[in-house]
Amino acid sequence: MATRILIADDHEIVLEGIRTLLARSRREWEICGEARNGKDAVEMAKTLKPDIAILDVTMPGMSGLQAASEIVKSSVGCKVLIFTMHESTRLEIEVRSAGAQGYVLKSQAARDLVRAIDALLAGGTFYGPSAEGSKAEKEKTNPSARFRLTLAFA
Amino acid sequence: MSQRAKARPVFLSAILLLGLCAVSTFFSFLAFRAGERLVSHTQEVRAAIGDLEATLNTAGRARMSFLLSGDSDDLSEYRTATAHATGQLAQIKNLTHDNAVQRVNCENLETITRNRLQIWEQEITEKQQGKAVHLPQLLAQNVEMAQKSAAQTDEIRRVESELLQMRVQAAHKRFILATALVSATFSLALILLYFYYRLLSRELVFREQAEQSAHEAYLREVTFRQDEQRFRVFIQAVKDYAIYTLDAQGNVVSWNEGAERLKGYSKSEVIGSNFSRFFPADDIQDGKPQRELEAAIREGLTQEEGWRIRKDGSRFWASVTMTAIRDNGGRLIGFVKVTRDFTDRMLAQEALRRANAELVAEVADRKAAELKLAKSERSLRELSIHLLRTQDEERKRIGRDLHDSLGQYLAVLKMNLESLDSVIGTNRNGANEQVALCIRLADDALKEVRTISYLLYPPLLEEMGLKSAIPWYLDGFSKRSNIQTTFDAEADFGRLPPEIELALFRILQEGLTNVHRHSGSPTANVRLFRSEDMAILEVKDSGKGIPTQLLQQTGGDWTGSPGVGLRGMNERVMQLGGRFEVVSAGGGTVIRAVVPISDPVANLTRSA
Secondary structure: OOEEEEEEOOOHHHHHHHHHHHHHHOOOEEEEEEEOOHHHHHHHHHHHOOOEEEEEOOOOOOOHHHHHHHHHHHOOOOEEEEEEOOOOHHHHHHHHHHOOOEEEEHHHHHHHHHHHHHHHHOOOOEEHHHHHOOHHHHHHHOHHHHHHHHHHHO | OHHHHHHHHHHHHHHHHHHHHHHHHHHHHHHHHHHHHHHHHHHHHHHHHHHHHHHHHHHHHHHHHHHHHOOHHHHHHHHHHHHHHHHHHHHHHHHHOOOHHHHHHHHHHHHHHHHHHHHHHHHHHHHHOOOOOOHHHHHHHHHHHHHHHHHHHHHHHHHHHHHHHHHHHHHHHHHHHHHHHHHHHHHHHHHHHHHHHHHHHHHHHHHHHHHHHHHHHHHHHHHHHHHHHHHHHHHHHOOOOEEEEEEOOOEEEEEOHHHHHHHOOOHHHHOOOEHHHHOOHHHHHOOHHHHHHHHHHHHOEEEEEEEEEOOOOOEEEEEEEEEEEEOOOOOEEEEEEEEEEOHHHHHHHHHHHHHHHHHHHHHHHHHHHHHHHHHHHHHHHHHHHHHHHHHHHHHHHHHHHHHHHHHHHHHHHHHHHHHHHHHHOOOOOOHHHHHHHHHHHHHHHHHHHHHHHHHHOOHHHHHHOHHHHHHHHHHHHHHHHOOEEEEEEOOOOOOOOHHHHHHHHHHHHHHHHHHHHHHOOOEEEEEEEEEOOEEEEEEEEOOOOOOHHHHHHHOOOOOOOOOHHHHHHHHHHHHOOOEEEEEEEOOEEEEEEEEEOOOHHHHHHHHO
């Protein structure tokens, strides 16, 4: 049985990139709908009943996080994965509080997206680099941690 | 006066009474003397009677002897005695003739005595004639006559005693009366004299008091005259003020030296003339001098300023005080006028007034200009605030755009490259390396975009606050600029309202940009702390400092600052009601932004 996937992003190129990536990764995955904003995403989630919704955070009108909490409420059984450019420490907290099961940074899409979808479909979660990423990578991307090291040596 | 009028009759009465007293004394003395005389008179009468009796006895005995003896000696003795008896009888008559009863008695006695003597003479004559003497008859006759005589003398004595008693009593009465009168008049005189003394002494007391007060008045008068003299000399000597007096009609009575100097008239030519001559002709026509007098009479004192004329015809601006002078009864005696030459002052005041008016106009102009300036300054400030806000928004937008659009493209590019990499499979003419390089480039570009966008609008600031955003920013700054940075923040600094955090972050960015561009400092030290209700951000470098003249140009509010950086920082702090400080010396520069934290939520966040 095909896995139905709803994708939402206000950038056409991102939608296209996701499409390409997913089509090449798993044959059984089917893009059942593409939304350009949060509101559409919520509606489409209701009507199309996808297995998983991949939502960008920054979208006009309703943000991806808001849409996530709506979808979680209105479309039971639909997993939600946040797919974002924003890399911040609060992200995970917000993702969790929105009810989404995971998030993937767009810069790490090729590496993480498929794994994240797999994890969610398997009933798990995927919270960004911290879920799978190496320790070194994390330190590299966290300047404040690095600064603290500098301070310690000073 | 009345005392004296009263004293005179009292004194005269007293003198009169004393005279009366003296007279009474005299009369009482007379009465006393009269009484004594009466006693002695009675004694005399008695003595005279005794003498007569003794003489008669002698004569009787001598007659008897003669009758018996016929001796001539006895006869001569008898003759002598009888001669005596006549004289004595006359004396008794003489002594008693003042009283009718006694006169009768005396005459009786005389008659009896004469009878006896006659009888005796007869007997003697008979004897001499030799006739016999019939003794018993003689004796009997003689005894009878002696008895008669004795009775008569006794009667005289008795009457005399009675008279004496009566007279002495009368004299005594008179004496007592006179004495009483003396006492009475004397007492009265004493009383009157006492009154007189009282009146006199009172008069003397009055006189003494009057003298005393007269003396005091005299002394006062002397002092007053001295004062007056001194005052007159003083007034006369005053040179800066014309002080002169007028009589009730306004004619000059006195004229001091100051008046002479001020008005030019000498004392001799002005005394007696009316004071209206000092007024300009039109004022005289207008009746101003008279009005001034009337005003002074009505008000007691008037003050005015106006033009007056000197002797030489020149005008001067006079300040005049005129006082009406009245005597104790309130009657107008004259006026005192004090005049000063205020021409210079008036001109100065006029000039001052004009200058003031000009100044006021100038001030008004300046105020208007200042208002305009303030307005334009305000609009400038508003503009700069607006600019800062716009800049912030612009940065935020650009940052977002970069992040959300270019970033997406790069992300997708990277994603696709990675897909390509897996599609290519292993090493076809080194394509893998090329793709990997592209992926790395895309990744670097992505990171760069993110860094730039975060610098334009740091997401950490919103998420984690200043305390986290600053080290993150400092880290990037150190890498880009090679300036060693340190950060020192309070452990429980907490969060601040977003606009304060953004402003402080922008100030930090601007400050560090200045350190990098201008100071030449190898280090920058950032401190973030709270002091009471203030949040303080401090950026300190060890560079060459801001040139002094540049600092001086900036003024208090940095509005004149040539550097947009400092001014912008100041603007941001001012907008939040804080203050911006710059301390710069050879050893480096410290900029300090002090911002009040009024938001209770921020404080709550901190304490939580």
